[in-house]
Amino acid sequence: MRNFDDDPTLAELLPPQRQQDLLQLLQSLTGKPFVLSEQLRGDAERVEFNLDGVGWLSCAADARLQAPAARLVEFILTYVGKYRLAANLHHDIAEASFAELQRQHAALQESETRYRQLSEQLQVQVAAQVKVIEQTQQELYESARLRAIGQLAAGVAHEINNPIGFISSNLRVAEDYISEIKEGIAGDSEFNALIEDFQALLKESASGAQRIASIVADLKTFSNIDQADFIACDLNGLLRTSCHLLQAEFNHVLNIELQLGDIEPISGYPAKLSQVFYNVLDNAAKAVEAKGKIRVNSRRSAKGQPEVVIEDNGCGIPDVSLARIFDPFFTTRPVGAGTGLGLTVARETMMAHQGEISIRSREGIGTRVTLKFG
């Protein structure tokens, strides 16, 4: 590219047509023909622009006219050149400014794109954070609620324990008394029938009291919230309790098969592990709908670690749901029927016990939940 300050050629300063016009004027003035050329011919006079020779002027008819005519041409070229220089410089500057503007424009666009991306990322991050906060809040709320329920259950259990104790004890004594009364009034057939009925009533009451005592015991295990430290947990015992509670919840209609193997106690929170078992069993119970079978199996893994498998031949879980099964608040149950937290809590509890939970399921065939302890 030529620079504005490069020395111009004669043709650049004055186009050939204009050169001819000028020579014509010179001829009109002097009456002699002139020739202007970029090449030196004979004794032609040099024509300069800014001390740079741009051409040669010759007048064959009268060589004396060459010098003044050349000065006149130079005089004209100076002013033509001045305009050219200014125009070229202006052109150069305009181009440079335009290039600079384009560069700035590109840079601006780039930075705008970057900021837009950044703002989009930020939005996504904020949304994710909001979600995390909402989840945490919900989980906190849930855990506080569970804790409150647990505390209530523990309180109720404690309060019921004493009266049920003396009710059981009194019923036993009452049974003894009634036996003695029966012997004392032996033969009186009218009372005999009443007393036998009374004995049956007392027996039934004692059995009822026994059931209450057992539920209270389960509640105490389940809501064992006071223990902050890990203690040795008998998984089989916890499984049994959970099954009892589940049966109580489902009116003793469930077909549960317990196959409890010889496994080592593990160190952990019994209340939380009970909750895990209960949550998984509850899902199984809802899947079989009192028609199928739930099998609970505890055993040692190949490495000798405790492993609990809870399987059912219920409705199974569709693949779409399986992918989200551990997501908090993911539930397929009707509103109000499930929190969507059961398996979330189960997984977190298992992680807290260096364990893991895995689920395999086929729709219409059944579900198997494996709980491995580390």
Place this chain on the structure above:
Amino acid sequence: MPEYVPHERKLTLKVVYYGPALSGKTTNLMQLHTLLQPQRKGELMVLETRDDRTLFFDMLPIGVRSESGLELRLKLYTVPGQVQHDSTRKAVLARADGVIFVADSQLAQQDNNANAFENLADNLQKVGIDIEGLPLVVQFNKRDAPGVLEEDELQSRWADTPWSPLCMAAAINGEGVVESFRVLLDRLYPILDQEFQLAEVEGISSDAFVRQLSMVG
């Protein structure tokens, strides 16, 4: 960078007068036009002005033809000093072989001097010229004006720069103008000599170079 056309034996150099607005760049050039009587001197080309302020540039071509037949030309340019003409300054500064920085000696103008010098350094970098390797003369002009900084102080301020000692001038009276120009020629010669073997091939010594180009009438 020097422009050399071998088949025409033409060597053209570009010297730029740079500096803050109203520091006397055009005055320097007009004085050179008046004072210098080199072998060849062209017209002082004052391109365009508004209210007597340079809009594009001024240009004075001078030249010598050596005995070896080398046609040496110097084109002396001024730039517009006003801040808004930065694109023009940059365009004129491109491919400069030497720069004379004309500063204003008046106390109130020192900030403008500093800004203009910074602008010079910036623009040199933008047009790809290394300021350290460029022949550069710093002239403090307007020594005749009242309230100027003492020369001693100026000299000591610049003592640690590659551009010391400074040139002092009162361009309006023609003082120091040719001297500053000679200092620049002095600093320009070694670079040209290295590239074009002025002394060996063309038979132009440093002394002859400076003397012939800055001959005073």
